[in-house]
Every structure is written in structure tokens, then in C-alpha cells.
Amino acid sequence: ASSGRFFAGGRVQVYVGKRRLSPEEREALEQTLRRSGMVLLGVREGEDPSAEAQAPEAGAPPAPHSPSGHTLVVTKTVRSGQEIRHDGDVIILGDVNPGAVVVATGHIVVMGALRGVAHAGCTGNRTAIVAATKLRPTQLRIADVIGRAPDGDAPQSYPEVARIQGDLIVVEASAEKRQVSALEAVGAKEDR
Template structure:
């Protein structure tokens, strides 16, 4: 008699347990085998809590189905679901991702008292004058002078950057970090890029070419521009 294919693979990691679910069988079969496998894996009362990551593969689950999975796991002592990962996303999630990944171009001068606030990456062909402000959930690229305020990663993206052809801002912000106007020895700097250094929790400025090495995802900006 041929043994049935294993529907759930349990792997231990330094972060806890990973449950890899077969994405070809029925959801009911997954629940049944999950309950059976976890029931046979008894733990001592004094064991520490173990984080569980569920990998769905190419399977889509509704929120109700995810909650049922979590319930089965929570009923087993010392197990807690840390995350549920899937290769699939909903249309709504795809639209939301696209909205934040899009590059929004503007051709204008942002004057004192004016504000540009967008979702995604901002490409400004023009200047930001003192008293002007540009904000984006993603990166900010300015083909002109930045003399006002720029705030990238508004929703908490600490990997966002701010780049300008001429950089002499009154204030830079990335996520929740703020950098006041630098004490330049010159009248400003050309083609500089500001980024948040997580090691020192400080906004630093370097040449754009050097920052790209630290933020390789910036190369996708060029692809998105070419693909329109």
C-alpha cells in the first residue's frame, strides 16, 4: 500500500516552527492533518512559547479560514501564530501595492506654503523653495533644488530615500526620523541622497551612487519609469 503524500511539513528554525502546507489538497484535509500532527507533538508544561510561521504556498485563504488555522494551533500548548505567508494576494491587495509602488511625476515649482503629498514614489521636475514641502509614502527624487522640507517614507518606510540635484533643505524627514538643516561649509551640495542609517538611527547624506549600493531596491525605480 502506497503511503499518502504528507500534506504538512513541520520544520524547526531558530525563530520557532515553520508549517509548510501542501497547496494542492483540500482545506479540510489540511485542518485534519494539522490537528493530528500537533496533537502528537506533546510538550512539557514548563516549555516556552514557540512562534509558528504558516507558509501557504500558492493557496489563498479567506480571513475566516486563516482564523480557523490559528485556532487549531492556539489550542495546542505553547504555540502561537507569528505570521501567515502566501504567494498569492487579493485584487484589493494588488491595487494597494500598485498604488504605493507607482512613481508620481510632477513638473512644477513648490513655493512657500505649498505642499505635495502623494502615495508611492515622488518624481519632482522642479524646485522646492524655502517654506515649500514635499511628502511621499515612498522615495522622493527631485530634479531641481531642494531648499524646503522633504518627508519620505511617511507611513513608516525606513528604507525610503530623498535625492535632489541640489540639496540645501530646511528639514529632512524619513519615516519618524528628522534631520534639521545641515551646517554646510558651502552653499549646498549637488546630487546628494539622504537615507536613514538604522545602525545609528540617524539621517545621513551621501552620493546617490553610494546610496544605491545600500538600497539596491532603488534600481526598481528605473524599471518602473521605463515601463510607465
């Protein structure tokens, strides 16, 4: 599938911070999403995106990711101390700074640098992915597998996608560059 159609069929709720969209801006947003095959369910204005959904309680049984779940689109940088938790996929149009946390039951896609903590598939979805233009997380989790970026800041000029292979998180370069590099294993599985 083409990367431009990755979220085709997705139902999206967009968080725009404290600003209010004009009717023209809202229509432009709807057209942009429609071109990618997504449906705009609503625009959240003036509220905290972390209030959307809290992480599941410890010990809760894993729930499969529902492709019909809502997608949360955050149109700003997530700063240190901020936390976003969502039941579904999360798209961030901005960076995730060190000290920031993003937790989702589905996929996490960052159209910017991911330098904070990301936990995709937090309810046990081992098919979830984490993708970013610059993937340098302080900690990366997918379901019950934990990894981190290697030490040092290696230059990277292409997007990467992290997913589980076996009991490790592996990082694949974008479709244009099919190189594979493994995240250093902090522990193959999270201690429960």
C-alpha cells in the same frame, strides 16, 4: 543598479499643471519614461497635485512601501505655501522652495534644489530615500527620523541621496563621489 534605471518597473502618473499636452508631447513623454523602464498610467492636467493623497492619520500603523505604487511626477517648481502629499514615490522636475512641503509614502527625488521640507516614507518606510541635485532642506524626514541641513550654504556641485543608517539620516554623494556626510540630528526619532 544604474541610477538611470532607479524607477524601472514604476507606474507613473504625471502632473503637468493647468496646461494640456498635445498628442506629440504625450508620445514624447511616454517614450522618455519607457527608456527608463517606466509605464505612463495617465497625465493629470489642470488639477492640484496635493489632492492626490493625504498623509496618514497620526497613530496609524506604518505600512510598508509598495514598489507597485504609483509615482507622481510634478513638472514644475513647488513654491512656498504649496504642499504635495502622495501615496507612492514623488519625482519633482524643478525646485522645492523654502516654505514648500513634499510628503510621500515612498521615495522623493528632486531634479533641482530641495530647500523646503521633505518627508519620505511617511507611513514608517525606513528604506525610503530623498535625493536631490542640491540637497539643502529646511527639514528632512524619513519615516520617524528627522534631520536638517547644516548651517551655512556649503557649495555643492553633485547630487546627493539621504537615507536612514541606524537611527540617523546620512547623506551620500552621488555614485561618482562616494563621500558621506551626516545631517545634523535634530532628534534621532520624532516624538510621538
